[in-house]
Amino acid sequence: MKTLIAMFTAPTLLLLLSLVPILSQDKGSTPEEEVEAWAKVHLPGDEHKMLTKYAGNWDLDISLTFTPGSDPVKIKGASKFESAMGGRFLHESYDMKEGPMAHTGEIWLGFDNVKKKYQFSQLTSMDTGMKLFEGDYDAKTKKLTLVSKYTLAMGEQRIETTQRNIYHFESDDKFSLTIMTHYAGFPDMPEEGVKEVEVLYTRKK
Secondary structure (H helix, E strand, C coil): CHHHHHCCCHHHHHHHHHHHHHHHHHHCCCHHHHHHHHHHHCCCCHHHHHHHCCCEEEEEEEEECCCCCCCCEEEEEEEEEEEECCCCEEEEEEEECCCCCCEEEEEEEEEECCCCEEEEEEEECCCCCCEEEEEEEECCCCEEEEEEEEEEEECCEEEEEEEEEEEEEEECCEEEEEEEEEECCCCCCCCCCEEEEEEEEEECC
């Protein structure tokens, strides 16, 4: 029991322990059994191992396309992935030092055992909002597709946007991220959106 309690933050424990008497009374189980059952649901599994095996240092080859049909701007970058929270999440810290959108950023990748969905969140030095994505992994194509809907601000203009982040895990030492974006209100916009970013990750030796 002490080991389980040590796993949780104080706010989480307070919420959980406030529910335990109700749940245990309803199910006829003890508070200890309820905490144990709750903890088992959130143990990392194969989905988490699929992500965290990419921990390490990576070289980035980045292509940015600002106008459909134009030649992409190609830049270099570096990234570090770390397994976090007992193997529950993959944390990426990256540095895009070159190009017109130079910035640093952090990405968290994980799998929600309750929702049965992969999740992605991103924070960057260019934004004040967090981008939150959810999606699924296709084992046949080795592709993880994550989707987010948000409002893009361009000065006073507001554009409803759907973004798809598509990871293609070619091998343990090489994978790619393609970002497809759809902007509402543009009649010529293809349904799948336009490819704006492609990042090739190569593990540093």
